[in-house]
Amino acid sequence: xxxxxxxxxxxxxxxxxxxxxxxxxxxxxxxxxxxxxxxxxxxxxxxxxxxxxxxxxxxxxxxxxxxxxxxxxxxxxxxxxxxxxxxxxxxxxxxxxxxxxxxxxxxxxxxxxxxxxxxxxxxxxxxxxxxxxxxxxxxxxxxxxxxxxxxxxxxxxxxxxxxxxxxxxxxxxxxxxxxxxxxxxxxxxxxxxxxxxxxxxxxxx
Amino acid sequence: xxxxxxxxxxxxxxxxxxxxxxxxxxxxxxxxxxxxxxxxxxxxxxxxxxxxxxxxxxxxxxxxxxxxxxxxxxxxxxxxxxxxxxxxxxxxxxxxxxxxxxxxxxxxxxxxxxxxxxxxxxxxxxxxxxxxxxxxxxxxxxxxxxxxxxxxxxxxxxxxxxxxxxxxxxxxxxxxxxxxxxxxxxxxxxxxxxxxxxxxxxxxxxxxxxxxx
Numbered sequence: 001x002x003x004x005x006x007x008x009x010x011x012x013x014x015x016x017x018x019x020x021x022x023x024x025x026x027x028x029x030x031x032x033x034x035x036x037x038x039x040x041x042x043x044x045x046x047x048x049x050x051x052x053x054x055x056x057x058x059x060x061x062x063x064x065x066x067x068x069x070x071x072x073x074x075x076x077x078x079x080x081x082x083x084x085x086x087x088x089x090x091x092x093x094x095x096x097x098x099x100x101x102x103x104x105x106x107x108x109x110x111x112x113x114x115x116x117x118x119x120x121x122x123x124x125x126x127x128x129x130x131x132x133x134x135x136x137x138x139x140x141x142x143x144x145x146x147x148x149x150x151x152x153x154x155x156x157x158x159x160x161x162x163x164x165x166x167x168x169x170x171x172x173x174x175x176x177x178x179x180x181x182x183x184x185x186x187x188x189x190x191x192x193x194x195x196x197x198x199x200x201x202x203x204x205x
Numbered sequence: 206x207x208x209x210x211x212x213x214x215x216x217x218x219x220x221x222x223x224x225x226x227x228x229x230x231x232x233x234x235x236x237x238x239x240x241x242x243x244x245x246x247x248x249x250x251x252x253x254x255x256x257x258x259x260x261x262x263x264x265x266x267x268x269x270x271x272x273x274x275x276x277x278x279x280x281x282x283x284x285x286x287x288x289x290x291x292x293x294x295x296x297x298x299x300x301x302x303x304x305x306x307x308x309x310x311x312x313x314x315x316x317x318x319x320x321x322x323x324x325x326x327x328x329x330x331x332x333x334x335x336x337x338x339x340x341x342x343x344x345x346x347x348x349x350x351x352x353x354x355x356x357x358x359x360x361x362x363x364x365x366x367x368x369x370x371x372x373x374x375x376x377x378x379x380x381x382x383x384x385x386x387x388x389x390x391x392x393x394x395x396x397x398x399x400x401x402x403x404x405x406x407x408x409x410x411x412x413x414x415x416x417x418x
Binding site for chain 1: 207212214217220221224226290357417
């Protein structure tokens with residue numbers, strides 16, 4: 001609330017703390033949004049920058065939200081990043097990136113709460129769209145769940161394309177040759193494999 | 206896996222996103238659903254025999270328009286609900302408005318009718334089967350749209366399921382209008398929405414399970 005109020009009154013020259021928060025917030029929104037949109041166009045380097053930036057903001061956000069479940073933060077963070085990646089085609093150019101990311105993060109967090117039924121955490125209010133991009137936390141902790149192991153458990157048609165293309169960095173053509181399938185089948189395999197991975201993560205929590 | 210490695214994995218070889226793919230998927234689902242509903246209606250129920258005459262009546266088009274307006278509103282809401290972070294808020298009114306207008310029409314018609322004819326206007330000859338038939342005809346659109354929405358990221362699955370149900374019901378109603386002999390606004394503004402409410406309720410019921418991601 002305070003953020004939108006301070007944005008509505010640019011006539012005040014002295015920078016109050018809320019205004020500085022608003023500045024940080026909108027600068028982050030613009031920066032991350034630029035990287036993300038370039039990433040959607042196929043720029044992998046920009047996309048990586050986006051995921052890194054988003055990851056540190058999400059980490060701070062989750063650590064604040066889960067004061068009594070710090071050990072779960074890194075797990076939910078990875079799950080949320082995967083959700084953002086798998087849903088990246090649902091972003092609409094005319095909407096604020098914050099609102100989009102926040103809705104996904106909240107959805108995944110609610111999922112976590114439902115699974116663990118932590119009553120004290122449910123009492124935290126969620127309606128604060130502004131706070132996600134205000135703080136960032138680049139210090140990762142260790143994830144409890146090993147996504148790598150879940151990946152190993154996927155069927156070959158999903159696992160091999162991800163391992164060759166995403167982890168070993170082979171080109172799609174090389175991966176297609178090794179798997180003995182077409183290039184478009186490799187692309188579909190990566191896409192479906194990441195969705196299957198998200199489902200496995202959900203099932204394991 | 207460390208989060209930095211995980212990010213590297215996601216960013217590695219992330220091909221350009223086709224921004225028009227969701228639109229194509231929704232259009233395909235809606236077209237297939239409507240075509241299937243129309244075929245089901247024509248094969249199972251049959252077109253009304255006096256259709257050639259009926260299409261000259263304004264009430265025929267008013268009735269189809271009623272269903273179409275609800276369908277367009279439900280489509281709009283479904284599209285918004287399937288993307289994270291888009292608010293609905295007052296846009297719910299777009300769904301309520303056609304129903305409210307039709308109910309005003311129903312009130313006017315019933316007020317001008319003789320007292321002993323009102324029940325007949327309201328019940329017509331087919332009130333027992335009308336909502337059930339609409340619900341049955343909504344099945345293809347319901348399934349096709351659930352498939353389309355599952356390719357998106359609805360963060361309110363229960364509400365989204367209900368919106369898909371209304372959309373499927375409205376699509377089925379447009380097809381059903383080519384069969385239904387009832388022309389009184391008192392009839393169709395009562396029983397058509399009831400027919401749409403059945404898939405909507407089913408959608409709300411199964412949404413959290415089917416649309417989870």
